[in-house]
Amino acid sequence: MHSSALAKASHSLHPDQIEHACQQACQQIAPAWPLDQSIAVNPHWKRIHLPIRTVAARMAVLADMQIFPSRAYLLQAWAQGRVCAEDLQLAMQHHGVHDSVEDFVQALSQPVRSAHLPLLIDVLDDDAERFRRLSWRDAITHQVSQTCAAYFDQDQSGWQPARSECLYSFWRDTLVHDHGIGTLMGLPQIHDFLDYLPPTRQQAERWVVQMLGLEASMLADYFEAVLLTVNGWASWCAYLDWQAKLNGQSDDSLRDLLAIRLAWGVIVMQCKGLNASHSAIALVRKKWQSVDSQIQAAEESLRIDEIWQRALDIGYQRGLAQQLVQPIPASATDIAQPPTLQAAFCIDVRSEPMRRALEAVDPSIHTLGVAGFFGLPAAYQPLASRQQRPQLPGLLAPKQLMADRVLTRVSSPNAEDAETIQWRDLSTQVAQQRQRHFMLADQAARLTQYPGAAFSVVETAGPLFLKSLWSMVRPRPHQRQALEHQGLPTKYKKITRPMMQRMPVDAQAQLCAGILQSMGFKPPFAPLVMLVGHASQTANNAHASSLDCGACCGQSGEANTRALAMMLNDPQVRQALSQHHIDIPEQTKFIAALHNTTTQDIQGFDLDLLDTHSLARWQAVQPWLQQAGHQVRAQLQATHPASSEPVPVNDIASLFKHFMMRANDAAQVRPEWGLANNAAFILAPRARTQHLNLAGRAFLHEYDASQDADGTLLEQLMTAPMLVTHWINWQYHASTCEPDRLGCGNKLLHNVVGGRIGVFEGNGGDLRIGLSRQSLHNGQQWMHDPIRLTVVIVATRARIQAIIDKHAVLKQLVLNGWLHLWCEEQGVLWRCPHDAIADSAPTDHAGWQALPL
Numbered sequence: 001m002h003s004s005a006l007a008k009a010s011h012s013l014h015p016d017q018i019e020h021a022c023q024q025a026c027q028q029i030a031p032a033w034p035l036d037q038s039i040a041v042n043p044h045w046k047r048i049h050l051p052i053r054t055v056a057a058r059m060a061v062l063a064d065m066q067i068f069p070s071r072a073y074l075l076q077a078w079a080q081g082r083v084c085a086e087d088l089q090l091a092m093q094h095h096g097v098h099d100s101v102e103d104f105v106q107a108l109s110q111p112v113r114s115a116h117l118p119l120l121i122d123v124l125d126d127d128a129e130r131f132r133r134l135s136w137r138d139a140i141t142h143q144v145s146q147t148c149a150a151y152f153d154q155d156q157s158g159w160q161p162a163r164s165e166c167l168y169s170f171w172r173d174t175l176v177h178d179h180g181i182g183t184l185m186g187l188p189q190i191h192d193f194l195d196y197l198p199p200t201r202q203q204a205e206r207w208v209v210q211m212l213g214l215e216a217s218m219l220a221d222y223f224e225a226v227l228l229t230v231n232g233w234a235s236w237c238a239y240l241d242w243q244a245k246l247n248g249q250s251d252d253s254l255r256d257l258l259a260i261r262l263a264w265g266v267i268v269m270q271c272k273g274l275n276a277s278h279s280a281i282a283l284v285r286k287k288w289q290s291v292d293s294q295i296q297a298a299e300e301s302l303r304i305d306e307i308w309q310r311a312l313d314i315g316y317q318r319g320l321a322q323q324l325v326q327p328i329p330a331s332a333t334d335i336a337q338p339p340t341l342q343a344a345f346c347i348d349v350r351s352e353p354m355r356r357a358l359e360a361v362d363p364s365i366h367t368l369g370v371a372g373f374f375g376l377p378a379a380y381q382p383l384a385s386r387q388q389r390p391q392l393p394g395l396l397a398p399k400q401l402m403a404d405r406v407l408t409r410v411s412s413p414n415a416e417d418a419e420t421i422q423w424r425d426l427s428t429q430v431a432q433q434r435q436r437h438f439m440l441a442d443q444a445a446r447l448t449q450y451p452g453a454a455f456s457v458v459e460t461a462g463p464l465f466l467k468s469l470w471s472m473v474r475p476r477p478h479q480r481q482a483l484e485h486q487g488l489p490t491k492y493k494k495i496t497r498p499m500m501q502r503m504p505v506d507a508q509a510q511l512c513a514g515i516l517q518s519m520g521f522k523p524p525f526a527p528l529v530m531l532v533g534h535a536s537q538t539a540n541n542a543h544a545s546s547l548d549c550g551a552c553c554g555q556s557g558e559a560n561t562r563a564l565a566m567m568l569n570d571p572q573v574r575q576a577l578s579q580h581h582i583d584i585p586e587q588t589k590f591i592a593a594l595h596n597t598t599t600q601d602i603q604g605f606d607l608d609l610l611d612t613h614s615l616a617r618w619q620a621v622q623p624w625l626q627q628a629g630h631q632v633r634a635q636l637q638a639t640h641p642a643s644s645e646p647v648p649v650n651d652i653a654s655l656f657k658h659f660m661m662r663a664n665d666a667a668q669v670r671p672e673w674g675l676a677n678n679a680a681f682i683l684a685p686r687a688r689t690q691h692l693n694l695a696g697r698a699f700l701h702e703y704d705a706s707q708d709a710d711g712t713l714l715e716q717l718m719t720a721p722m723l724v725t726h727w728i729n730w731q732y733h734a735s736t737c738e739p740d741r742l743g744c745g746n747k748l749l750h751n752v753v754g755g756r757i758g759v760f761e762g763n764g765g766d767l768r769i770g771l772s773r774q775s776l777h778n779g780q781q782w783m784h785d786p787i788r789l790t791v792v793i794v795a796t797r798a799r800i801q802a803i804i805d806k807h808a809v810l811k812q813l814v815l816n817g818w819l820h821l822w823c824e825e826q827g828v829l830w831r832c833p834h835d836a837i838a839d840s841a842p843t844d845h846a847g848w849q850a851l852p853l
Helices: 002-008 016-026 051-063 071-079 085-096 101-107 120-124 137-152 167-176 181-185 201-212 215-227 233-246 254-273 275-291 291-301 303-324 351-361 427-446 451-473 506-517 558-569 570-581 612-637 652-664 712-719 721-737 797-806 808-815
Strands: 341-346 367-372 378-381 400-409 423-424 496-500 528-535 587-596 601-604 678-684 699-701 749-755 758-761 790-795 821-825 828-830
Touching: 002 181, 002 749, 016 201, 016 215, 016 254, 051 215, 051 291, 051 303, 071 303, 085 101, 085 423, 085 451, 085 496, 101 303, 120 254, 120 790, 137 167, 137 181, 137 233, 137 254, 167 254, 201 254, 201 275, 215 233, 215 254, 233 254, 291 303, 291 528, 291 749, 303 790, 303 821, 341 351, 341 587, 351 367, 351 612, 351 699, 367 506, 367 699, 378 558, 400 558, 496 558, 506 558, 506 570, 506 790, 528 601, 528 612, 558 570, 558 587, 558 828, 587 612, 587 758, 612 652, 612 678, 678 712, 678 721, 699 721, 712 721, 712 797, 712 808, 721 808, 797 821
Parallel strands: 341 367, 341 528, 378 400, 528 587, 678 699, 678 790, 790 821
Antiparallel strands: 400 423, 400 496, 587 601, 749 758, 821 828
């Protein structure tokens, strides 16, 4: 009778209207990748079709969430001189504001005026006991989160529930049998109303809408606000749907989550009684009738914050522009002499200091910047495993397969002909050894899973764990141990080689030709060409993959570089490459390498396959690599919190050991700063930036417009690497500006959920996404400056504009203020017309404005 009475008090909507509102709300949620494939994502990716200030206003009203930097942070940036009066004046001029600088500085002392609209559960939670118990919003979040953790867990729990049905059905069954939730929420009668729960998601959606009686125009906003209360799990569900769509399928978990969270409000409403329910519904309707005007008011209030965000951006851009206008040294463009060493690094900002240091060691060293997956559209399958992990950006689906083979060369090191080289394939026998190792390890692990056996293991085998415990107390300077090498006999680790599978020679040659062209390789080739992927080295770090290569889907770049080097060194592939007008000298050898971004060490792979002359050349460049690594370590030492035993930067051995100890320290919460303080993405020949110190803040991708006649390559770079760098920039931006909702909190309190899904901060609450505070803050100040990415492209305005006009996502990013776009044409810097800041600057016919310097 209770439900019927409320239903009569509300008006009904057509199912299509409810369906449309649900879809619209779910479409606003960006995906979040799992811990073992952690890649940076803009949490507002699905909202870039809106201007940034509109999104900021919506998030403030719907979720009490902050998008722009806090006013306290901006005031500090002003006090420190990172934003000057000229920067602020230019920002105000862009937005057509003519207030005084003093007024705008004073405005930072005032709080943002935006009203957060309440949900039904917030209005209902008004009894006198609410201060003595967990709030109903938090209790519901906890219950939904624990249910999701149990439903999605595939890798962690030894005992897992049956989950043959959808998430909504699983939750409904769980809630009906949960006799503790009523006590937790102070609603002992809650089970009297659970019979009203509809059996399906679609029925639950209509049931809730009928109860609330919201108008059709309010539904999508209300539903989005509901999802944002469990934004972490919503992001996980969005990831499942993202992955499904890459495979031509779909996943409805996000819709189930929305129905669950909506149903909870009506359940609590029924527990409150008829009078309280009518009052709550009336108040919710009244508040949400003004949602549009509330968002407009918040948008107007946030104009100040948007202008200050632009001023903060300009503060960095001022220095960047001053560097870019410096004349290029004549030596940088002199390529008459062939280089001694060429090294292709990932565009990751951590590569820029290493490239600069390496080039400073010897002028005959040339470096290039490329996407870290090196163009291989592949998944990787480790030896003796059925699992295939993606080794390419999350935007793409794998098309090829790399798999491990254990190959040893039994012919002479100087044999170069494909017919002369002889291999011994040990893959089968080594795979069997690894499988036996895993079986024994699994059996040993089971001894600690059951209470009775666990006590016996501790009593009998406890002393065997002293070594591992001591290594945690006193870490030693171990080299990085690759995850894919676990369980392999030591003597086989170096000869377990990732290789492309089921690819004919012609297909390999075509793939390699496209990769070399996109990387900017052109004659003359050096005798040694390094393909340098990168990986981090940390201990006891749930977010370790977030420090690895984002272009490799949060993995090491080792597999990609080794597979590519094997192909490029194959005489048959080289012969086929000549059909693509690419002739690689016989003496040129490609060497796969890995840049350890924590220790700043560079390691080479498959050196046993080199001929005698190439191996001698490799040994000759080792002092260069060691010297460059030391230079970078000396620069980075000042950015880490002071250790108890300061290490002199001129002591090469001690400094390297110090970084190795940091990498192996299980108690170290700041092993490295990752991509913190990233600020720019530059598409240009290396000669354009080689003379500049970009302070590890710029992604550098090789691009020579003269070698890209039709603009095809530039289009690829603007629709792939540029989007990836934007995602990285905005993950760091969001985690800094909204650390409580879009960052994952305190690393010291993290508990892993589902083995790989994500983390809780503590033992519950929502699933946490984004970066931990320790990845962004050194204990005294923020290490990331939340500025929007500045993209600089050395190409013509006409070509760039044509690409923007062709792709809606690029137009949205630029037009709506999610990034800044510059171009350099004939020595002049220009701003994209939608990002211009000086109305008095000269413009071209398309509206591009010359950069005022």
